[in-house]
């Protein structure tokens with residue numbers, strides 16, 4: 143066999159390095175395959191790279207003599223990219239018009255490079271060569287290494303063990319062929335401790351049986367048994383007793399009864415807690431059963447397919463996911479579940495873990511690097527067969543994926559805005575499912591117009607759940623016209639009906655959610671004398687006033703300053719907060735209801751790790767009466783005690799300059815209304831609005847998705863918006879005020895009048911200045927995606943590098959702001 147070469151994507155921050163590089167595969171790495179992670183020389187340094195193909199011949203334009211060899215393969219779980227993930231990256235590069243290097247870099251775990259560890263390892267036959275070594279320090283290094291696990295150690299460990307620097311002896315020993323370098327990815331050493339742990343000796347059902355028997359007389363033992371059943375494997379005793387809230391003495395009894403055993407383990411970080419309550423799966427409602435039967439058929443086909451689970455709020459979509467996951471596992475395959483919000487991850491993980499146990503892994507942005515790394519490796523090792531996570535979890539190394547669920551598929555947070563590739567996780571999920579012949583379930587009560595249209599056409603399967611679980615009624619909705627109070631000169635934050643509603647709920651010990659859409663609606667400082675408002679010096683937006691800290695903050699660039707006492711333009715002292723914020727609502731509610739227990743959930747109160755989970759658990763367990771929140775309380779959450787939902791202003795999302803504005807408003811209102819009446823008692827919703835006749839508000843009040851859809855789809859067709867066209871939004875940004883427009887004019891001219899292509903603009907972006915840069919955009923429309931991409935590529939290639947500077951392409955933009 144002749145020389146063998148490999149094309150690699152090298153993971154380095156070099157802006158112009160967009161394509162794969164060729165390296166030589168040394169003989170001892172002959173087994174190297176596509177997706178493997180390797181260490182290569184790069185310039186004068188070392189870098190990691192991923193094999194994307196192998197070739198027998200070097201590229202024609204390269205002299206084989208200059209091609210450098212790969213140094214080593216990186217060992218360890220989760221180091222290499224599964225084929226399905228690599229294929230997904232290749233698809234993304236094509237679909238979103240980015241280079242392959244950017245696409246591959248976006249799918250590798252961010253913690254990878256940080257924990258790439260180099261060790262030196264003894265080569266076999268070192269014993270015979272020991273007599274060659276005349277220097278004591280060389281012998282000491284070899285003998286020390288021989289005593290290490292796998293006869294390998296990092297240079298730091300080695301130096302510590304021999305109590306001196308080892309660089310020069312190691313260098314010589316490496317040259318003499320007694321030891322070699324190996325690379326591994328490892329969990330960071332901090333945090334991994336040897337601890338006492340417990341595990342079940344009986345299967346799950348028997349543990350549940352034993353727990354039932356003990357429930358009355360030995361509740362502590364029952365709790366421990368259930369916590370252990372939910373843990374699945376061994377778990378640290380300290381964590382176990384803390385979670386179960388019992389004393390460790392109960393463990394002894396269980397051990398004596400032969401139900402559990404204790405042992406010593408290396409503790410791993412687990413980003414979630416255990417469930418101590420027994421959960422019995424409910425009997426399915428008829429519609430759920432029909433949906434599940436269809437999903438089973440789809441799983442059996444083992445062919446790539448997509449279905450929309452269209453179920454009204456509270457119809458029990460989660461139950462269908464759970465059963466579908468069980469069916470997937472029964473077929474020996476794994477399942478990936480995407481959720482749009484961290485707040486929802488907590489709820490979904492809780493309910494999944496209480497039913498599936500320890501085989502659930504979780505991935506989201508609030509995990510620490512170490513936690514994420516541990517979960518990632520656990521997934522790669524095959525120790526989890528269900529992964530729940532936010533957007534980027536779609537790239538996790540879960541093998542043999544048979545099912546992908548995209549919960550609340552209409553959510554805008556599935557779209558990645560920065561950095562490139564600007565992908566939509568729903569579309570990536572569909573692409574990834576193709577790689578392994580998996581079933582995709584898109585779940586929503588308010589599907590995106592695109593998805594519903596595809597289901598209507600038969601491109602996607604259609605699984606409707608038109609009734610709430612247990613035939614509970616959807617909540618009644620009352621629209622309050624805020625203009626009336628305004629006319630009468632008594633503009634109020636809360637209409638009398640809403641205040642009465644809250645009073646009633648407090649008296650009956652039922653719960654209330656108050657929702658405020660943060661978008662375009664926050665507190666700012668306004669001078670009552672001259673009308674001055676405080677604006678961000680970098681962005682074309684007003685600064686948000688934070689009452690408690692008396693500071694002004696830009697929610698785009700994080701610019702921050704203390705609130706001034708005097709108006710900088712007229713020197714007047716009547717600079718007052720204006721607008722509504724969640725903080726203001728909280729203050730007013732506490733004034734109106736001094737004894738009510740209130741939780742406020744917004745981006746300020748949830749910065750701290752696990753804050754979402756804590757607050758939601760508190761509310762769920764009835765420790766609070768009123769939950770005030772932004773978007774993060776609007777969707778997916780399932781609280782049986784909530785019988786009243788108040789929407790402070792239903793209008794805020796309506797008037798954004800974006801063709802999706804009315805769709806978003808409808809979805810948000812329907813979703814937030816859907817939080818009411820999910821338990822035994824029926825729910826009521828109060829929508830306060832200045833536009834009570836608006837179609838989106840009226841349709842949401844009727845919970846009538848199809849009414850909304852029928853009107854919206856006509857509008858989309860008439861104006862040539864998705865799903866009838868694909869869009870590309872080309873944004874130009876520069877510190878210079880004129881350049882964005884100039885550059886886009888050049889691009890528009892080069893694009894010219896092409897058949898089937900419509901070019902709108904250039905025009906200033908609605909957010910015309912952001913983070914100190916002026917912004918313009920050019921919107922391209924084309925019925926066919928391939929044709930659109932060809933036009934964009936042609937246009938961009940026609941620009942020279944200075945004309946292209948600061949231009950970004952957003953395919954299928956979710957927001958035109």
Ligand SMILES: Nc1ncnc2c1ncn2[C@@H]1O[C@H](COP(=O)(O)OP(=O)(O)OP(=O)(O)O)[C@@H](O)[C@H]1O
Nearest residue numbers: 424425426427455456457458459460461611778780
């Ligand atoms: N077959 C069933 N029998 C009894 N209760 C059920 C059944 N299916 C689901 N439920 C219950 O109904 C409630 C609502 O379910 P779930 O949260 O899954 O709704 P959903 O469809 O996801 O709604 P949303 O779109 O509002 O998030 C949950 O409390 C769940 O436990």
Ligand SMILES: [Zn+2]
Nearest residue numbers: 678681696699
């Ligand atoms: Zn700003």
